[in-house]
Amino acid sequence: MALEPDTSEGSPEDSGQAQAVDTVQASDREVPEEDLGDTSDGEGLISVDSRDDDSAIGDLTLPRSTSSVRSSVYDYVEEDGRTYHRYKEGSYVMPNDEREQERLDMQHHLWHMTLHDQLFLAPITDNPQHALDIGTGTGIWAIDFANKYPSAQVIGSDLSPIQPEFVPPNCQFEVEDAEDEWTYSQQFDFIHGRLMISCFKDPSYVFEQAFKSLAPGGYFEMQDTDFPMKAVDDTLMGTDLWSWNQYIIEGSAKAGRPWTRVKEYKKWMQEIGFVDVEEKVLQWPLNTWPRDKHLKTLGLWFCHDLCEGLSSTRAVLTRGLGWSVDKAEAFLVNVRKDVRNRKVHAYVELRIVYGRKPPST
Numbered sequence: 001m002a003l004e005p006d007t008s009e010g011s012p013e014d015s016g017q018a019q020a021v022d023t024v025q026a027s028d029r030e031v032p033e034e035d036l037g038d039t040s041d042g043e044g045l046i047s048v049d050s051r052d053d054d055s056a057i058g059d060l061t062l063p064r065s066t067s068s069v070r071s072s073v074y075d076y077v078e079e080d081g082r083t084y085h086r087y088k089e090g091s092y093v094m095p096n097d098e099r100e101q102e103r104l105d106m107q108h109h110l111w112h113m114t115l116h117d118q119l120f121l122a123p124i125t126d127n128p129q130h131a132l133d134i135g136t137g138t139g140i141w142a143i144d145f146a147n148k149y150p151s152a153q154v155i156g157s158d159l160s161p162i163q164p165e166f167v168p169p170n171c172q173f174e175v176e177d178a179e180d181e182w183t184y185s186q187q188f189d190f191i192h193g194r195l196m197i198s199c200f201k202d203p204s205y206v207f208e209q210a211f212k213s214l215a216p217g218g219y220f221e222m223q224d225t226d227f228p229m230k231a232v233d234d235t236l237m238g239t240d241l242w243s244w245n246q247y248i249i250e251g252s253a254k255a256g257r258p259w260t261r262v263k264e265y266k267k268w269m270q271e272i273g274f275v276d277v278e279e280k281v282l283q284w285p286l287n288t289w290p291r292d293k294h295l296k297t298l299g300l301w302f303c304h305d306l307c308e309g310l311s312s313t314r315a316v317l318t319r320g321l322g323w324s325v326d327k328a329e330a331f332l333v334n335v336r337k338d339v340r341n342r343k344v345h346a347y348v349e350l351r352i353v354y355g356r357k358p359p360s361t
Contacts, residue, residue, distance in 0.1 A: 251320025
């Protein structure tokens, strides 16, 4: 993928980019034809916006809240001011508190925009009967799928019981560890997993369990972010953001759950026996540096998601590298400055990989 370097001289403060959960507003003037960019999907050339004011965003705003009605029953442990799952304690490094749930719901919307209002890319049947969402988090994907496909009985599984109490009648949630042997009595027409990059010691084993649990002809899809970040030029090198990438790689490896294996998803699916395996590669820009309006919008949302999500990665630094909480927090302050800096032309690569279980012969 060829990408053009930025010529912007503007500072992060001048970019019009939000530094908090509240709204981001830009002017309404039209985008010049030459700044429309070359793609809205990140599949080809990403052009850098040479202006300082993010006018292509128009009247887009970030939501003030994505909270929803949730169960009052939580099972958690507290560590350094954040809460984490108690079941299989320590298996998953990210928190499960209300702050993280808000971020996960916002992240769901970011994925929805990225896939142009689609929940998945696999060409599943029009009337699936059984579907499974592993690592369901707040359950928002499972709920949306259940509403879209009333024919399906949908199960969302997670280590944390943080899902809403009131859900569609064809949707249910279970506290499960996807790394255990799967013992479902039914076979699934579709199994979905998203952002599992930090979850598993052996992702290929989870893929094997998915293969065994699919009905013949059923699909398995993984949507994830590749790591470390990439850039269109050398603006990422030497930053605290790049140092964070390296520390996360080191800390996650020491914890036995490396963040660097997403590139292996397609190969693992093929080796396990999936057929018609497809991989689509997209990008989330670090912030609003691209010219293209769609990519600029994704960058706006991802910037907010990452700035908030950095706090959720603190445990990788404290548990994996032995840092103190104060050291980690002081470091993350500087990382956030890089995330908001439109002169850093970085992006995260997304990989959506799906495959089909062969039909019975």
